[in-house]
Amino acid sequence: MGMKTTNLVSKYHIFFFVILIFLIAFPFVADSRTLTILFTQIFIFAILAMSYDLLLGYTGIVSFGHAMFFGIGAYATAILLNTFEPTIGVFIGSMIVGILLSAIVSFFVGLLTLRLKSHFFAMLTLAISGLLLVVAEKWRTVTKGNDGFTFRAPDIFKDRIVFYFCVLACLVIVFLLLRRFVASPLGKVLIAVRENEQRTRSLGFKTLHYKVISSVVAGVVASLAGSLYAVSLRFVNTSVMTMDITLDALLMTIIGGVGTLVGPIVGSVVIEFAQHYLSGLAREFPIFERWIIFFGIIYILAVVFFPKGIVGSIQMQISKWKSKKEVRKTFALPEDKERAS
Amino acid sequence: MEPIIRTKNLSIQFGGHKAVDRVNFEMPEKHFKSIIGPNGAGKTTFFNLLSGELKPTEGDVFFRGHSLAKKSSVDRTRMGLGRSFQITNVFPSLTVLENVRLAVQSKEKVRFQFLKHYLHYKKITAEAIAILDQVLLSNKQDAVASQLSHGEKRKLEIAMLLALDTEVLLLDEPTAGMSLEEVPAILEVIRQIKARGDKTILLIEHKMDMILDLSDSIMVLFNGKLLADGTPTEIMNNETVQNAYLGGLYDGELVETS
Numbered sequence: 001m002g003m004k005t006t007n008l009v010s011k012y013h014i015f016f017f018v019i020l021i022f023l024i025a026f027p028f029v030a031d032s033r034t035l036t037i038l039f040t041q042i043f044i045f046a047i048l049a050m051s052y053d054l055l056l057g058y059t060g061i062v063s064f065g066h067a068m069f070f071g072i073g074a075y076a077t078a079i080l081l082n083t084f085e086p087t088i089g090v091f092i093g094s095m096i097v098g099i100l101l102s103a104i105v106s107f108f109v110g111l112l113t114l115r116l117k118s119h120f121f122a123m124l125t126l127a128i129s130g131l132l133l134v135v136a137e138k139w140r141t142v143t144k145g146n147d148g149f150t151f152r153a154p155d156i157f158k159d160r161i162v163f164y165f166c167v168l169a170c171l172v173i174v175f176l177l178l179r180r181f182v183a184s185p186l187g188k189v190l191i192a193v194r195e196n197e198q199r200t201r202s203l204g205f206k207t208l209h210y211k212v213i214s215s216v217v218a219g220v221v222a223s224l225a226g227s228l229y230a231v232s233l234r235f236v237n238t239s240v241m242t243m244d245i246t247l248d249a250l251l252m253t254i255i256g257g258v259g260t261l262v263g264p265i266v267g268s269v270v271i272e273f274a275q276h277y278l279s280g281l282a283r284e285f286p287i288f289e290r291w292i293i294f295f296g297i298i299y300i301l302a303v304v305f306f307p308k309g310i311v312g313s314i315q316m317q318i319s320k321w322k323s324k325k326e327v328r329k330t331f332a333l334p335e336d337k338e339r340a341s
Numbered sequence: 342m343e344p345i346i347r348t349k350n351l352s353i354q355f356g357g358h359k360a361v362d363r364v365n366f367e368m369p370e371k372h373f374k375s376i377i378g379p380n381g382a383g384k385t386t387f388f389n390l391l392s393g394e395l396k397p398t399e400g401d402v403f404f405r406g407h408s409l410a411k412k413s414s415v416d417r418t419r420m421g422l423g424r425s426f427q428i429t430n431v432f433p434s435l436t437v438l439e440n441v442r443l444a445v446q447s448k449e450k451v452r453f454q455f456l457k458h459y460l461h462y463k464k465i466t467a468e469a470i471a472i473l474d475q476v477l478l479s480n481k482q483d484a485v486a487s488q489l490s491h492g493e494k495r496k497l498e499i500a501m502l503l504a505l506d507t508e509v510l511l512l513d514e515p516t517a518g519m520s521l522e523e524v525p526a527i528l529e530v531i532r533q534i535k536a537r538g539d540k541t542i543l544l545i546e547h548k549m550d551m552i553l554d555l556s557d558s559i560m561v562l563f564n565g566k567l568l569a570d571g572t573p574t575e576i577m578n579n580e581t582v583q584n585a586y587l588g589g590l591y592d593g594e595l596v597e598t599s
Contacts, residue, residue, distance in 0.1 A: 185446055185462060186455040192443050195432035202392065202426075203505065204418035204447040213453075 023168055027161045037232075040164050042272045043171040044228045048245070049252035049264030050178055051221035056250070057259030058182050059214040060194030061114070062122045065129030066249055069106060069219040071136065071241030073098035073226025078236035079142060082151035091154050091231065098223040106219030110212040126243075133241040148237020157231055167228055171265075174221055179261055181217065190214050194259075222249075251295065255302050257309030266310050271295070343406050345370045345541050346422075346509060350400035351390055352565075360386040362565035363400065368543065370508075373535055375544045375552040378562035384545045385427055387562065388511050391543075392424045393417045404509075418447070423507030427514045427545070429494040433487035437478060437497055440486055441469040444504035469504060475533070476500045477526050492523035499530060509541045510534070516548060524548075531555060553577075561585070 027036050048070055055061040076098035077091065084090045113124045136143045143149075157163040181187050192200040193207050200207050230236045239245075248271065249264075256267025278291035287293075306313050344367035351364045361383045368374055376384050389395040391402055393414035402409040404420055412420070432440050445465045446452070460466070473479040476496045481489065486497060499515055515531065516524045528551055534540055535555060546552050552559060553573050560570040561582050569579045576582055 180458065181455055183458050183460075184455040185451045185457075185459050185465075186453050188439065188443060188446070188459055189452070191435065192432055195434060196430065198394075199426075199430050199432065200443075201413070201415050202394070202418055202424065202430075203444050203501070204415055205452065206415050209453075 020172065024165075027164055033160065036160050036164050038272060038276055040160070040167050040232055042268050043164075043167040044225050044232060045248060045252060045272060046265040046268040047171055047174050047228070048222055048225040049249050049256070049268050050174060050261055051218040051225065052246075052249040053253045053258065053261055053264045054178060054182070054190075054214055054218045054221070056253055057261075057263075058187065058194060059190045059211060060118075060197075061211060061215065062118055063125040063215070063218075064122050064243070064246055065109075065125030065127075066218070066222055067241050067243065067245035068129035068132045069102040069222035070226035070229070070245050070249075071129075071132065071238075072102045072105065073223030074230040074236050074240040075136065075143060075226075076101060076223070077227040077230045078149070078151050081153065081231075082149065086152040086154050088154045088156060091157075091227075095224060095227045098227050099220050102219040102223035103216050106216045107212060110215040111208075114208055114211040114215065129241065129243075129246070133238060136238045136241050143236075143238070146238050148235060148239075150235045153231045153234050163232065167232070170224065170228060174224065175261065175265070178217075178221070182261065186210070186213070191259075251299055253309075255298065255306075255309055257311030257313070257315075260309070260311045260315070263309050263311035270310070274298075344368055344403075345372075345405055346391070346543075347403040347406075348391075348400065349403065351387070351397055351402060352399040353386060353390060353395055354398045359565050361390060361397075361562075364562070364565075364567045366560060366567060366570055368541065370541055371538055373542045373544070373555055373557045375546055375556040375559045376562060377546070377549075377552060377559060378568075382562040383565040384562055385513055386565075388424060388513050388543075388545065391417075392422060392511060418505065418507065421508035422511065423502050423505040423509065424511035425498045425502040425513055425515060427517055429491070429498055431486045431494060431497055431501070434485060436483050436485055437473065437489070438466070438469055438482040440497055441472055441500050441504050442466060444501040445469045445472070448504060448506050472500050472504050475503065476530050492519040495519055495523075496527065499527065503530075503534070509543065512542065512544045514545050514547065516546070516551070524551075528554075 023039070026039065030036075048066075051069075052063075052066055055063055055066070073095070077094040080090055080094035080097065109125070109128055113121050113128075116124065137145050139145075157166070182190065189200065189205050189210050190213075192203075192205070193210050197207050200210075226240060229240065252267030252271050253264045254267070255270055256265065257263025274295070275291065278288050278294060280288075282288040282291070302309065308316060347367035348364055351361060352359060353361045364387065376387065378384050386395065390397050393409065393412060393416070404417070404422060409417060409420075432443070435443075442459075442465055445468045446462075449462075449465055449468075451462060451465065470479060470482065473482055476499055478493060478496045478500060481493060486494065489497065495515060495517070499512070502510060502512070512531070516527050519527065531542075531544070532555065535542065544552070544555070556573055558571060559573055559576040561568040561576060561579075563585050568585060569576055569582050571579065
């Protein structure tokens with residue numbers, strides 16, 4: 001058994017390694033500015049979607065207010081870069097400020113609301129993120145309201161390829177850290193909370209603590225994505241706090257595969273590419289100006305036919321195929337043996 | 342000697358129905374007590390009150406003399422009150438081994454560690470496997486819990502309780518719904534725990550032969566009230582119990598199996 005597992009793990013490793021090499025080589029091989037920018041966008045949303053997966057897929061928390069942490073990160077970076085010299089130091093500082101703010105907000109929001117049953121929690125997160133959105137709209141002296149403002153990014157990020165690599169590095173690091181996090185003893189308890197909260201309590205785990213930890217980590221990672229997003233646009237307005245961002249993260253996570261971490265990355269590739277090309281089609285077919293309609297359809301189809309998402313469905317197929325092989329091996333029929341030999 | 346567990350006027354009322362009605366009982370350490378009573382007598386509700394899943398409307402539970410009124414089910418488990426559930430209550434999409442490992446993890450106080458991969462905690466895995474061996478489930482350790490047969494799920498339930506290694510074990514019908522050939526294995530596990538002599542065990546069961554074989558004492562619940570509490574012989578010869586069970590009030594398994 002041990003042998004087989006290590007074998008399988010290394011297969012996954014090779015797979016990820018190949019993809020990573022491709023992504024590293026991509027900006028040099030393909031001389032497409034649009035695609036480089038699109039990929040950067042995908043990486044940012046993949047980070048956001050992974051943070052959402054930690055909540056939804058691993059802890060079983062449905063939040064409709066996840067955009068607030070994305071927004072906190074985006075505004076922290078935008079405001080600080082606008083106020084001070086746009087140096088790399090200020091940028092890193094602004095990321096840390098965003099992360100700290102998100103950690104504090106998610107801690108208190110979690111502590112106050114996670115005692116509630118899931119749907120009440122979902123409603124409250126919606127309300128709180130709505131509240132923050134109103135703050136962002138009305139606090140015009142700082143946020144310039146709905147219109148938002150442009151700012152200068154650190155010079156080094158003017159080179160799109162450098163920024164591409166920075167975001168890719170963030171994605172890889174966040175992915176590896178989150179993967180370790182969910183495979184740690186603490187992560188196992190998060191999964192137990194998702195599976196059966198009452199039972200987890202009766203095993204002697206204070207589930208509220210775990211849910212708060214999960215929401216803080218998810219908030220922090222979302223804030224990081226927000227900081228990167230703001231720099232990628234060199235512009236921020238209230239749209240970073242809206243429900244659309246949360247829905248994007250939700251859609252990417254569900255289509256990619258809940259509770260897999262790889263799924264949200266795949267999901268963000270699918271959604272961002274679809275968004276890009278569908279809205280591109282709008283010139284010829286006006287219906288595609290409403291590409292969001294197609295997303296609705298994709299979403300419904302995915303939930304009905306692939307509730308486990310792309311990655312989840314593939315994993316299921318592989319494990320089915322493997323267990324079939326096991327059964328064959330254990331109860332080999334004479335004709336199977338003949339066929340094998 | 343201070344009883345390890347004691348209840349005082351323990352009651353719970355659902356609407357107009359008193360599911361548990363002023364039950365006073367106590368139990369010395371390392372004692373084996375069974376709870377019998379017809380279906381709906383309040384046995385599982387009584388367990389839920391002991392383990393903190395339900396809050397009493399009146400009365401209190403004492404553990405080593407300390408009131409548990411303000412203690413949650415988490416606190417009670419950590420203090421040493423572990424329970425198994427009658428309706429199988431496991432983590433469905435985790436493997437058998439992962440289910441048990443979570444319980445061992447709790448016992449070992451590995452709660453918030455997040456830096457190392459869980460497989461690095463070799464002691465926890467080894468302990469979990471040893472417990473699965475005890476309940477004859479190690480051949481299924483990689484199976485997903487939801488795919489186990491009913492009997493296997495019951496075994497897993499007991500394995501998780503054993504893994505917690507609490508001083509008091511509350512066993513809620515560990516053999517309920519098991520096929521006949523599966524029962525002896527569970528019985529053997531319980532007998533072994535008893536033989537080791539370091540646990541206080543409270544068992545809800547219907548199988549009288551099993552109860553008479555294992556119990557130091559038996560308490561009878563009837564309509565939420567404590568009808569009798571005594572040694573197996575006392576209970577079998579108790580007139581009230583006989584009337585309650587044999588006097589047409591009850592025609593259940595007690596008659597058939599004893």
